[in-house]
Amino acid sequence: MISQSLVFVGHNFLSGIQSLGSGTLFILCALYNIVKPPFRFARIIKEVEFIGVKSFTIIFVTSLFTGMVLALQGYHTLSKFGSESLLGSAVALSIIRELGPVLCALMVSGRAGSAVTAEIGIMKITDQIPALEMMAVDPIEYIVSPKVLAFLISLPLLTAFFDLIGIFGGYLVGVKLLGVNEGAYFGEMLSATTFDDVFGGVVKSLAFGLIIGWISTFIGYTAKSTTEGVSSATTNTVVLASVAILITDYILTSILF
Amino acid sequence: MIKIENLSNRYGSIITANNVSCEFECSEVTVILGGSGSGKSTLLKQMAGLARPNSGRILFEGKEITCLSKKELYEVRKSMGMLFQGAALFNSLNVYDNLAFPLREHTKLSEKVIQTIIKMKLEMVGLRGSEHLMPSQLSGGMTKRVGLARAIIMDPKIVFYDEPTSGLDPISAGVIDKLILDLNRKLGVTSVVVSHDIESAFKIADKVIILFYGNIIASGTPDEIKSSPDAKICQFINGSPDGPIPFSHTDKDFMVDMRSQWK
Ligand SMILES: Nc1ncnc2c1ncn2[C@@H]1O[C@H](COP(=O)(O)OP(=O)(O)OP(=O)(O)O)[C@@H](O)[C@H]1O
Ligand SMILES: [Mg+2]
Numbered sequence: 001m002i003s004q005s006l007v008f009v010g011h012n013f014l015s016g017i018q019s020l021g022s023g024t025l026f027i028l029c030a031l032y033n034i035v036k037p038p039f040r041f042a043r044i045i046k047e048v049e050f051i052g053v054k055s056f057t058i059i060f061v062t063s064l065f066t067g068m069v070l071a072l073q074g075y076h077t078l079s080k081f082g083s084e085s086l087l088g089s090a091v092a093l094s095i096i097r098e099l100g101p102v103l104c105a106l107m108v109s110g111r112a113g114s115a116v117t118a119e120i121g122i123m124k125i126t127d128q129i130p131a132l133e134m135m136a137v138d139p140i141e142y143i144v145s146p147k148v149l150a151f152l153i154s155l156p157l158l159t160a161f162f163d164l165i166g167i168f169g170g171y172l173v174g175v176k177l178l179g180v181n182e183g184a185y186f187g188e189m190l191s192a193t194t195f196d197d198v199f200g201g202v203v204k205s206l207a208f209g210l211i212i213g214w215i216s217t218f219i220g221y222t223a224k225s226t227t228e229g230v231s232s233a234t235t236n237t238v239v240l241a242s243v244a245i246l247i248t249d250y251i252l253t254s255i256l257f
Numbered sequence: 258m259i260k261i262e263n264l265s266n267r268y269g270s271i272i273t274a275n276n277v278s279c280e281f282e283c284s285e286v287t288v289i290l291g292g293s294g295s296g297k298s299t300l301l302k303q304m305a306g307l308a309r310p311n312s313g314r315i316l317f318e319g320k321e322i323t324c325l326s327k328k329e330l331y332e333v334r335k336s337m338g339m340l341f342q343g344a345a346l347f348n349s350l351n352v353y354d355n356l357a358f359p360l361r362e363h364t365k366l367s368e369k370v371i372q373t374i375i376k377m378k379l380e381m382v383g384l385r386g387s388e389h390l391m392p393s394q395l396s397g398g399m400t401k402r403v404g405l406a407r408a409i410i411m412d413p414k415i416v417f418y419d420e421p422t423s424g425l426d427p428i429s430a431g432v433i434d435k436l437i438l439d440l441n442r443k444l445g446v447t448s449v450v451v452s453h454d455i456e457s458a459f460k461i462a463d464k465v466i467i468l469f470y471g472n473i474i475a476s477g478t479p480d481e482i483k484s485s486p487d488a489k490i491c492q493f494i495n496g497s498p499d500g501p502i503p504f505s506h507t508d509k510d511f512m513v514d515m516r517s518q519w520k
Binding site: 126130131134135136137138 | 302307332335337338339343358359362363
């Protein structure tokens with residue numbers, strides 16, 4: 001009984017280490033192909049459209065309501081100390097440093113990450129990936145690299161958009177609804193937010209873009225060649241990417257700020 | 258041209274090749290026949306270097322294909338074409354872009370020349386005029402024929418066909434058989450065809466190999482196979498349920514199995 005569970009743990013540990021190793025080689029190869037010609041601009045633009053542009057609506061809605069709820073919560077807390085004027089900086093700092101990059105990455109991994117895994121998995125089970133190899137085109141260079149690069153391009157931009165709309169949502173609730181002074185809202189925001197806050201947000205969003213790109217493409221690429229294989233791979237991508245994003249967020253916050 | 262030596266391969270308990278050795282001559286049509294799940298597609302992929310066998314050697318023009326570097330392998334692949342069992346068309350591209358893909362990747366031909374080549378190849382498979390269709394708009398037989406057109410678009414020296422005529426109506430199947438023969442007789446294209454269709458196999462083959470659950474049970478010219486006294490081969494080419502090859506998956510007697518369930 002004990003030896004059986006030891007075997008189980010050991011086996012999973014070893015295969016975990018193994019896929020970590022092959023995953024590292026995989027992403028290094030993909031990143032190398034991003035900087036090496038040929039550059040596939042058409043493919044990259046198509047992927048940015050799918051991963052970035054098509055995420056706009058969902059990011060708009062989530063960021064608007066995140067900003068609104070932050071203002072609502074913040075107002076009630078701050079008004080206890082009579083410092084409602086700090087609302088602008090509270091909203092802006094929590095969005096720019098934390099919520100913007102993290103929520104944006106979570107939404108993108110749910111919407112685009114899962115789709116990327118499913119797409120690559122289906123290409124695999126319908127022999128489209130072997131067909132690329134047969135035509136002497138490297139599937140990592142043709143399929144994976146443009147997707148990873150598109151995540152790297154899209155996430156900082158989407159995060160910036162999230163920050164903007166989030167702050168606007170806070171303004172709607174804080175200033176228009178609860179009556180915080182407009183000048184105080186933006187004035188406090190500008191004086192409290194430093195370059196480091198914005199820079200940290202950008203670094204985070206780049207890291208999250210890399211994480212989603214890596215996990216979604218690798219899991220799709222190594223999915224079992226069956227229908228169930230692809231469907232469980234899709235789920236795995238969302239779960240793994242979300243966990244990895246939150247863990248990385250903690251690590252990056254402790255380093256950056 | 259391709260020589261397989263002592264190739265063995267298995268997926269878990271499924272044996273797809275058991276110490277297989279055979280040779281595929283240059284400018285010949287070799288047909289691999291075999292039951293469903295007997296490892297034909299796997300063998301074809303291994304010959305093209307897409308999958309690694311557990312053991313054994315595959316020599317392509319004297320070079321071992323599993324030992325080639327990625328660059329060398331891709332160089333070799335430019336002279337190979339493959340029709341996959343499911344055609345493997347890129348479903349995000351229409352027929353035209355699917356066919357243009359290898360040309361755009363590896364040649365500097367102008368779009369006009371590419372267009373001409375595509376028209377010619379589509380004419381060969383009887384689908385000229387379907388350039389703008391997406392793969393999801395094609396029927397099974399049309400998909401297969403577009404896949405075939407893509408396999409020969411770069412004028413390869415060797416073409417692997419995985420069931421080129423299955424799912425086609427008799428006329429299209431006849432045309433495809435003739436196309437494979439023409440490519441071989443007129444241009445000297447080496448062809449390896451995986452098939453279920455005994456009749457067409459005997460029509461086009463210079464050499465027939467019968468694969469049965471990972472073992473080669475017969476190989477020779479169509480005439481040799483047809484006149485073979487071996488009971489297994491007779492059963493296979495006549496398609497009869499009774500004989501040394503069991504139809505059923507298990508050796509348990511059907512009546513015994515049923516009775517034991519009701520006891
Ligand atoms: N990548 C793989 N992983 C696990 N098992 C596999 C894999 N590829 C093939 N198999 C198994 O190997 C066996 C042979 O498969 P293969 O596709 O070569 O058969 P086939 O002779 O082409 O059959 P068919 O005529 O139906 O196409 C099958 O039982 C299949 O389940
Ligand atoms: Mg097959």
